[in-house]
Amino acid sequence: MKSQKELSKTDHSTEDKIKNAARLIFHKKGYAATRTRDIAEEAGINLALLNYYFRSKEKLFDIIMLESLQGFLHSIKEVFNNEETSLENKIETLVSNYIDLLIEQPDIPLFLLSELRNNPNELVSKINIKQVLMNSYFIKQFKHAMNDGIIATMNPLHFIMNILGMTVFPFIASPILKSLSDISPADFEDLMNQRKILIPNWIKGMLIV
Amino acid sequence: MKSQKELSKTDHSTEDKIKNAARLIFHKKGYAATRTRDIAEEAGINLALLNYYFRSKEKLFDIIMLESLQGFLHSIKEVFNNEETSLENKIETLVSNYIDLLIEQPDIPLFLLSELRNNPNELVSKINIKQVLMNSYFIKQFKHAMNDGIIATMNPLHFIMNILGMTVFPFIASPILKSLSDISPADFEDLMNQRKILIPNWIKGMLIV
DNA sequence: GTCTATAACGTGATAGAC
DNA sequence: GTCTATCACGTTATAGAC
Structure with a gap:
């Protein structure tokens, strides 16, 4: 239950307020x-202070970007490299964790994907997503199960696309989805919570040999 | 096979060049x-002409936005309201059409979703997505099949989220996915083409009672 | 550290010649 | 219709007082 604290982090120092x-x-x-003015106003401080602490809009942005990316990968990393849990359990945990995260911070995926779009960003290589995901214990388990004929054979990328697509996409497309039905924010949250159970079941169905 | 023509539309008039x-x-x-300057340069004309033809950046944007949204909905509309085709066939056609469209214009989804994000836009209601999707023949077939116990019972929204999520998300997240494997653009396109077959099969698996 | 005032710059838009 | 030159404005960033 750290999320609430995470969101409105310790607002003590001016630096934190701005961040x-x-x-x-x-x-x-x-x-x-x-606009930097918007940030200053939201933080309740003067515009000059922003530059005093962070030098420039871009520098400040880079910090936020890095932290956001790391935060988003953190969930995967922890789940994927747990050597105690089964493949099924990893899927359930990952989906559930992400849905919780996205209910609290629904703007993150569209933000990350938009800003990453044109920047074959140094960040992506710095963070080394590839290392985190593709060399994870999870992928080892997945390939192992494929070799043993326990699950259907497929490119692990398809698998990752499906999990993330089904989990993350509804949040990205929520403006449209909400207009489709006359669905309230509370209803939307209910639907997403249902998906914590549904998605892992659907995924399992895809893996049956 | 209109897509190629669609993309580099008739570049005859100056107005079209700018658009x-x-x-x-x-x-x-x-x-x-x-920046309007970028558009002018790309069009090979002068900045002043842009304002001469379209009055302002915003007006020009509104036109592009409307056309893009309509174009994207067009694919769904046609498929969903065909009274001759089966539920399965509709899914196959929709997925296949969209993947073709996205291979040609991969920027569209992120563009639409980003720009729609904060604007509970008049556009969304003007286009009336709800009408197109939720009152379609497709949804009728879907509900019918549920009532008859032919397919599993679920909120149609889950169903739409899954199809769109699995189909569209890989394109939105392609910068990350491409960095995951050392995957070339051609390899990525191959993967997407595979999904024309795979996704409908996975979807069918979800519908089994 | 924090503020006010202002400089420096970029961008959308227009005037006016051709 | 198309161009060059320029205006008008908003935004980032800094100087300098407190």
């Missing part, structure tokens, strides 16, 4: 549409 | 990050 405001607005509007 | 350039850059960078 929290920046995260909020960058996530919501993206780099280009964000 | 095509605008579409290209807006799709790639979004509204805020796009």
Whole structure:
């Protein structure tokens, strides 16, 4: 239950106030549409202070971007490299954790994907997503099960696309989905919580030999 | 096979040159990050002409946005309201059409979803997505099959999220996915083409009672 | 550290010649 | 219709007082 604390992090220092405001607005509007004035106002401080602490809009953005990316990968990393849990259990945990995360911070995926779009970013290589995902214990288990004929043979990328697609996409597309049905935010959250059970079941269905 | 023609539309008139350039850059960078100067350069004309023809950046954007949204919905509309085809056939056709469309114009989904994010846009209601999707012949077939016990019972929204999630998400997340494996653009396209067959099969698996 | 005032710059839009 | 030159404005960033 750290999420609430995570969101409105310790707002003690001015530096933290600015960072929290920046995260909020960058996530919501993206780099280009964000004005440093908005961040300053949201933080309740003066515009000059932003440059005093972070030098420039871009530097501040880079910090937020890095942290957001790391935070988002953190969930996967922990689950994927747990050597105690089964393949099935990993899927259930991952989906459930992500849905919880996305209910709290629904803006993160669209933010990350938009900002990563054109920047074959140094960040992506710095964070080394490849190492985290493709060399994980999870992938080992997956390939092992395929070799043993326990699950159907497929490129692990398909598998990752399906899990992430079914889990993350509804949040990215929520503006449209909400307009499809006359669905309230509470209803939407209910639907997403249902998916904690549904998605792992669907995924299992895909793996049957 | 209209797609090629669709993309580089008749570049005859200056107006079309500007629109095509605008579409290209807006799709790639979004509204805020796009400079009218970039559009003018891409179109090979002068900045003043852009305002001469379209009055303002925003007006030009609105046109591109509307057309893009309509184009994207067009695929669904046609497939979903065909009263001759089966439920299974509709799924196969929709997935296949979308993958073809996204291979040609991979920037569209992220563009639409980003720009729609904060605008409970008049557009969304003007286009009336709800009407197109939820009152379609497809949804009728779907509910019918559920009532008859032919397919598993679930909220149709889950179903739509799954199809779109599995189909569209890989394109949205392609920068990350490409960095995961050392996958070439051609390999990525191959993977996506595989999914024309795979996704409908997975979806059918979800529907088994 | 924090503020006000202002400089420096980029961008959308227009005037006016051709 | 198309161009060059320029305006008008908003935004980032800094100087300098407190």
